Amino acid sequence: MTSELVQAGPRKYVLFDVDGTLIDAVGNQRRVWATWAGRYGLDADDVYRVALRTRPMETFAKVAPDQDPKECLAALHELEDDDVRSGVYAAFDGASELLSTLPLEAWALVTSNYEHRVRGRFARTGLPVPRVLVDAAAVAEGKPSPVPYLLAAEQLGAQPENCLVIEDAPSGVEAGLRAGMTVWGVNAAVAVAGVHRHFGSLREAVPDILAYARLEGSAGVV
Structure with a gap:
């Protein structure tokens, strides 16, 4: 049988909020x-x-x-x-495994903070920084406007419908929903209104986030 590379479908991308989602700040x-x-x-x-x-x-x-x-x-x-x-910072349980497993070109950070602070916190917690990082200085309208998430998708070369947003706060959830993306909530006892799925912690969400990222857009040999 001849080996042939096949495309399962459009690549999926994951867009992460930072404070409260990946970093416990x-x-x-x-x-x-x-x-x-x-x-x-x-x-x-x-x-x-x-x-x-x-x-x-x-x-x-x-x-x-x-x-x-x-x-x-x-x-x-x-x-x-x-x-x-x-200050003393800690990454949420599961953050290091998750970000280290995802290909750098398949995810982005979308934050209301500033890039130099995000890089400082990531350096201190050992988390990798992706190619795309949309911060407060990159947009005229912050969350709950959809603009930050739409800009991240554009820089990734992704369509909004192929993006998964991981958020912990109502303003971020609203931003992702208004951008036409799938939105999952983490690190909250009660689900934020509007989320498509809710996880009490980031650790609980790790397997499902990785499954989402790999479900489509992966090439296989048949």
Whole structure:
């Protein structure tokens, strides 16, 4: 029998959120916002509750409307950069196995953070960085806009319908759904509204994510 390379179908791609999905940064985020709030004489818990639901400039407008938002952002960035250098970070269980197994050209990072911080955290946790990384500076509209995920797909050369989004937060889930992609939620006790599948942890999702990536687009010899 003659060996022949056959294409099973269109390649599948996986697009990952970072904080809360691959990197456990909740404690770090709380400390950064608490320190920021202290500088402005604000209640740390109140500020963090707002920061969880909004982007920084929107947070400043709500919790510190009398302050210069550019100065507020500069202070936040200073604290976040310092945290990347000195804070303690951990990758979620399963992240290293998952990212090391997926081909680098088959996945991307889509984050509301900035690339230099993501690279710093990945270096400290030993995670690989893919070719495509869409950060806050790459788009004019962040999550829940679909723009970040659509840009990642474009840079991968993928169609949205062939992309799987892995997210932990409502704004990211909404972004993936609006982009016309399959969205799975991880690292939450309760499923975020709209997800196609829910996993209590990233570790639980690893076999299914790898199966999704390999189900189509793999070549076999027959």
